[in-house]
Amino acid sequence: VQEINLDYSHCTATAPECLTDTTSPPQDAVMPSKYVTTSFKNQTSSADAPTWCHSTTLNGQTFGGPRVLISSVCHIQFSIPDDLAPPVLLYYQLTNFYQNHRRYVKSFDQQQLAGDFVSNSTINGSDCSPLEGELQPDGSWKAYYPCGLIANSMFNDTILNPQLLNAAGSASSNITYNMTSKGTAWSSDAALYKTPPSYTFDQVVPPPNWRMTYPTYNSSFGWPDLHGDDHFQVWMRTAGLPTFSKLYLRNDIETMQAGRYQIDIFDCTFILQISYGIFANATYPRLSGIGI
């Protein structure tokens, strides 16, 4: 098994800014080796060490599609010394994230996810606690859709397809290695989710961490496509251990040729978002990762 692991947690904070109007890392912007783990048959020369930089754009990519958002993008270049035979799998790996927390694992509403109309009074006080819904400025109370901790803390970085740089045989243009999210979730999982839900747009509100993507539910943004969103379904299958990898993209057909690739990641403030005090008033012991 050949693999490469690139830790980009500190990309926005540590990586140099890309040169103006470029989105590829300068040659000397080498990624610190502590952030890189590789396991290949062939060695890469030190000149081919991964490089990185970050840039800021207004054309954000989110799990709900493109949005006009000030977004930080992490650009990473890395070399693959061997051809990777399909299936080639791209995961995101998180550490110190306790998706197995006793209150976290059950914090969702299966009926609501299955597209049924679940009344506010049912959601309020349900397993979705402590993220059932919230008081609106007009004094009414509205449920979150989807409610609960799991959905709210969804991994919301957007990882784009790897680009093969200066591909041999082509005139120095980049070739996209097309990967798909289809088939990353269990095929049976799609049946658990239905879009659109039996709500009207004004009956529910998006959970707090989804507001960058869905400021509100209305006809222009539409509903999040839970049924067709493999990333969401993968996330909802909670991991048993605090260090876990979840499948994000895959290619089951083409070989990933040896060469230098660039991957762009829309780096949301995921880690900041999950660390706010969800369980601030809970009488339960808190685990790191959630509830700090």
Place this chain on the structure above:
Amino acid sequence: LEYDGTKSILISTRTVMGGKNPFLGIAYLVVGGLCILLGAMFTVTQLIKPRQVDSTTVPQFGGNKDIAVADFGKTMQETRRSFLLILEYRTTVHGNYYRPRSENWRNSLSFSCQACMMNPLSY
């Protein structure tokens, strides 16, 4: 309190045995290494200073000063040899090896037979 989780991307391939998971391999190597180490240690101690038999596991035949009775400092093999000698002596001199001569004798005999049950290889 700062959250010290990390996030990374991981590009990987797969074999029929699944993904990369070195845990079992490492666990086997560690346990195997430990066994080799302990084995070597016990071999060395056995060669340098073999195990001594405790005097309480040795048959005491009160009064028979002419028989070499195992005592402190005898190895298991020496103890067995002297015990067999005693049995032979009892059978030839007294004719009836089972007859108890005293409380002492009975106690000591049952004690040694317990010992031979527990360690049949040594008898």
